[in-house]
Amino acid sequence: MIALTGATGTVGGLVTRQLSGTAPLRLLARAPDRAAHLAGEHTEVVGADLGDPAGLRRALTGVRAALLVTADPLTHDHDRNFLTAAREAGVRHVVKLTTLSVTEPDAVDLVTGWQRGNEDLVRASGLTWTLLRPRAFMSNTLGWASSVRAEGVVRAAHGTAPTAAIDPQDIAAVAAAALTAPEEHAGRAYALTGPEPVTPVEQTRVLGELLGRPLRFVELTEQQLRAGLLRRYPEPVAGALLESAARSRRGTKAAVEPTVARLLGRPGRGYRDWAAAHLPAFREA
DSSP, rough: OOOEEEETTTHHHHHHHHTTTTOOEEEEESSSHGGGOOOBTTTTEEEEOTOOHHHHHHHHTTTTTTEEOOOOTTTTTHHHHHHOOOOHTOOEEEEEEGGGGGGTTOOSSHHHHHHHHHHHHHHTTTSEEEEEEEBGGGGGGGGGGGHHHHHSSEEETTTOOOBBBHHHHHHHHHHHHHHHHHHHTTTEEEEEEEESOHHHHHHHHHHHHHSSSOEEEEEEEEHHHHHHHHHTHHHHHHHHHHHHHHHHHHTTTTTOOSHHHHHHHSOOOOOHHHHTTHHHHHGGO
C-alpha cells in the first residue's frame, strides 16, 4: 500500500495517475469529496487532516511508503505530525517534496527555510527517505492563461531571467519510482530541473508560436508583482516569493541538473512540449 498526500494538487495528482492500476493506493485528503473522482478498484480515498495526528495514524496504518506534500510555510506542524504518525503506523519509507533552493546558501527566504526545516524533520524521523528538490514548475505559467486568451498578453516579472523549470510530470515520475522501489532511492536527495533554462520572454514566444498568433510580454514592476502576490498569499509568504524572484533575476536558477535523465532513462520534457500538451488552456474560447 502506498499513501499519497496532495492528490488533488499538481504533483500528487500526477503521481496518482501514474501509479493508478500498478499498486494499491490510499489517497489522504482533508476533503475526501474533492478526491472522490480519483477512487478506483485499487485506489481508495480516506479523510485525513495534517493537523490531526490521531487521524493520520489511522489513515497510514498498513501503508508501506508515502508521498508527503505540504503547503503551509507558516508551520512545521504538518510535516511533524505526518512523520510521527507514519513512524507509529509502521510506514517504512517517505518521499518528501521540497525545493532546489534548499541547497543554495543565498536563499534565506521564509519558504526555503521552512523546507530546510522539513528536510531536517524527515532525516530525523527514523524512516527511510527520499527528498525531491525541483526547480520551478512549468505549470506555473498556467497563471498566464486568462490574459493570453483575453488580451494576447503575458504579464510577469523579470522577463529575461532564466530558470531551468521542470515539467511536473517528470517530478511525478521520479516520485513514483522512489515510492515503488524505495530500496533503490533511500537516503537520496534529488535535484530536479528541466533540460534547459528558459526565460518568461522565451516562454511567451513559444506559446505564441504554438497558438499561431503573436503574444506581447509586459514586464511587471516590483510594486505590481508585490500587489499581485499579496492578493493570493499572506504577507510573510508574499515577501518570501519576492525574495525568490529577485534571486532568479541574478541567474541563480538557470543551472541544469542531469538527475531526471539519469533516473528516468530519457531527457526531461522541455517547455515547448509541455506547452503543446496544455495549449487548450491558452486558446481563445
